Amino acid sequence: MKHYDVIVIGGGHAGIEAAAAAARMGVSTALVTMRPEDLGTLSCNPAIGGLGKGHLVREIDAMDGVMGRLADQAGIQFRLLNRRKGPAVQGPRGQMDRALYRAAAFDRLSSQPNLTLVYGEVSALTGEGRWIDGIVLADGTSFSAGAVVLTTGTFLNGVIHIGDTRREAGRWGDRASNGLADSLRRLDLPLGRLKTGTPPRLDGRSIDWSRLEMQPGDDAPVMFSYLSTAPTVAQIACGITHTNEATHRIIRENLSRSAMYGGQISGRGPRYCPSIEDKVVRFADKSSHQIFLEPEGLDDHTVYPNGISTSLPADIQQDYVRSIGGLEEAIITQPGYAVEYDYVDPRALDNSLRLRDAQGLYLAGQINGTTGYEEAGAQGLVAGLNAALAAQGRDQITFSRTDSYIGVMIDDLTTRGVSEPYRMFTSRAEFRLTLRADNADQRLTPLALRLGCAGDERRQHFARRQDRYMAARKMTESLRFSPTELQRAGIHTRLDGQQRSIFTLLGGTDICADRLAGLVPDLLDLRPETLQQLRNDALYHQYADRQARDAEILRADEAIDLPQDLDYARISGLSAELRAKLTAARPATLAAAAKIEGMTPAALTLLVAMARAGRRSRA
Template identity: 35%
Template sequence: MNRMEFDVIVVGGGHAGCEAALASARLGKKTAMFTMYLDNIAMMSCNPSIGGPGKSHLVAEIDVLGGEIGRHTDRYNLQLKHLNTSKGPAARITRGQADKYWYRVKMKEIIENTPGLEVIQETIDEIITEDGHVTGVISSLGIEYKAKSVVLATGTFLKAKVVIGDVVYPAGRQGEGSAEELSESLLKNGIDLERYQTATPPRIDKRTVDFSKLKEMHGEENPNFFSLFTKKEKNRTVPTWLTHTTEKTIDVARELLHFSPIVTGVIKTHGPRHCPSLDRKVLNFPDKKDHQIFLEMESMESNELYVNGLTTAMPPFAQEKMMRTIAGLENAEIMRYGYAVEYDYAPAYQLYPSLENKKVRNLYFAGQINGTSGYEEAATQGFMAGVNAARKVDKKDPVIIDRSEAYIGVLIDDIIHKKTPEPYRVLPSRAEYRLTLRFDNAFMRLLDKSREIGIISEDKIEYLENCIKNIDLEVQRLKQESVPLSKANELLEKKGEKQRVVKGVTVSDILKFKNVSYEDLAYITDIQEFPDFVKNQIETIIKYEVFIDRERSQIEKFKKLESLKIPEDFDFSEIKGVSNIARHGMEEVQPISIGEATRISGVTGHDIALLIAHIERMKKDQ
């Protein structure tokens, strides 16, 4: 192969592009990653935070499969926190504030030193196709690069426009260009495109903030890391600071609202619902005055503070005037003004669960081009697209993770089947099996998939296998071993439990009490020195056994529907009696199983019954 021919080409150097390129190269494929600007590989354009509800799960899951984002955040962060510790295990998560500078610089270093991975600074203008298959790309310099698979991870750069007040200019983010030609090439190949918008707040000079008026919050020295493989004696605890908008802030925002590009109509597209701009907050929640504002450092190497909660694309003078009304920011100097970006994306109903396009084979889509929002969502799609693009080269079946196995499955299944009016963000509320899909048990859920993918080393796979074996054996032992009543009640009294046991109990019965931990069991039985994450699993499995078993039975029903396959090239127009909206949805998505068909917007139980009956008739006729 020469320099113009690759197994896999990845277009884009953001979080989706990095994971896709690394996955492909680590699977032994000759890979090229194209980016518009080499120095901005893995750039965190918005808040440099990783994790949070749902997002933590994605990071932990792809870490177990061989992704980079988790361990990279563990290495290059300003702080990490374990959140929701007082809530149930399904809600407990980690959130980190990455060091924007070191995260980017060190990710570029990893990519440049990965065998089989070439990085090229070029803008891609066109995909090359033959007989419905992608065969390569053409750059803005007119150079043709051949590939067996292509992953598009273009972020917010397709026909992108930056908006600040009434100022609009082509750019994928402030200070960078827009990819103006690739959209036309996709349209010519029958791929539908729509437009979304995202926005970011101003950055201010740390030296001009009055911190005496702010509440300071620190990370943890010994947090729950994103990666099980992270070994760190202690983590940084760089602070963030909390302040609030005031009644004056809202009055100023309302007074200047007619300058907002949302109100003037300069911005017509929808942005992420879960991090609305301040102008949207004033429009949607007119009575609320005290919106939280978090000041978060972007890097140890910079004085820039990210003003989390003050997202806006209003004109500079409006941003300045609103800032002056917030405690601690009365004299703050803006280093970068907030802005919005409008961009093309390709709705994900055009993809298979492998993230391969249905119209152009061997072409994969990942990240914001699929209509999603967030670094974690992008990295997850990039990783899965990179794995499946590499497997396609080897003529292997794709790795598909369903929604009962991981938040990865929830994310991919949702974006293909459920249309949202704004960029999609993963949330715990979107997952039906939250107790099964915990942040802390990704290694138990996905070890078989990790082995199938083949990126994680054999010694790490073996280590996790032994951990799972120890968990299973210890859970069974605790269920079988009896405890004398007197000893059990002594422990319950020591732990402040009001209830007492009055008949024969096992060790596991005692562990089910709220205040009793696995380590407390040393008072009544011999316990082993397992790693903390193993102890945590033993405790959670026993304490929540009834609820976990209930979810397991629901998952079994889900799996049965997933196993009912729809014949390839099935003609959905021939099903008699289904509603027009159901027929249109099924024709658009082309589901491959009955389970998948049930999750298409507008498809009812009656429609599913008619679909199954039609397939059964077809089988009899054949």
């Protein structure tokens, strides 16, 4: 029987990131997916990044992951969101050419050392009891594995709804993989049910673009990967149109035929990504909703109308689409649908994304109740790295809320669970001012280098970037000027006799960089990215101290490990309610315990005492 250190099941964004990460760690890795063309499929909207999500892509890239580079190769429009707001809340976003993305994913994975691509359907996980040690394919082939990473998305009991018709499936055109589901059922995992929707796809040739407002990309595109410099393919614009009263009337009159409103769907959908039915019902006073018409590729006529996901019957979809300006003649190439699926309650995972109640099984991506390619990819990275570390007999790596959005997400998932598909937002990160897209490499690439998951190109590129930054930081901090000197240069500050460093001045939003360059011509020699990062760091500098103090407190709590075998039932002084919650949650650290609802300072004090006692008895 062929053995792999790590076997990754699923070729979506979690799967390819997991497989690539494990392979970069130097362990023998297999990625099992049904067909080569499944690799890197953008199954929902043809875009990557955005607010919070763009941060995740940068962090994946900082760990030398693949998503950023694939998105840069396949990007046909790049926009930096929130340009008018501060740098901490700006996020890179890109429209993708689906075919180019898949091709880039296939190229990268098939040339990745230590990685074997296996095509087939996984019919079962193998192993004794709760110890997973391999897989069996539908054709009977078996592989043994040191660790298995499961990234099967919505394939668990997936049901597709179009109006009142329903059928079992994963994504459109895919077979549902229920053999594997039976294997999971054997593990008796805590499951929940979620739903998500897609809009109908349109034939771009049937859209009257001449009547639509067009939105081009940025003049100076911001790339996802630190290693990329510019887009490599032609760039496009997206169209913008709006629903109107007629659209809303058609939807209202047919609500009972919507799978979601007709009662066929029980799972919970995301509040932040409502279907058009939801929008019309919940925001009845709005007479119009915006729709972005996003081309799915340079050589693909399919257009993704972002903003009208639906589970209405196909004929109603056609009616309401054609009521919209510019879409009067639109041809629907594939109707929109809602998909309902099971997810595994991520509180069953530890913060390496390993299933706590089983050996050798990691879960990543939509199966954990998240939505989005970026969230999936980031989890894939974490699970892939940890599966490889486990195979190597090394300690697991965990990310902290204080160092990354990845850490925020993993902590949210494993301590709070989800009640709707989990999507990243910048507001989830309490240390948002320091966890920026511009400094993801400073935060994480040193970790990647320590772990051994970053290649030479990354190492050299990071070292050069870091050297430039440190030199510029030192220079700007050491050059100081009095208010009078500044005034002579046309820079007005309070005449308080206080000398100010160039670094401090760079943080002033009202100070023009040109004037500073008049004072310090060396600034003109800095690369724009270096100067920008200096400005970002300077802008938030005065807030950084407080955040650093808060982060220190959190890190101290994160450093207090709670023994996984702690018997909460036997701790006297805990209320029955907290005992039950702690037994269910089994928090890994004091910080995780503190987030359990109803937790009291007294109970935390008890837990600290227990943790200390546990350490003593083990020592």
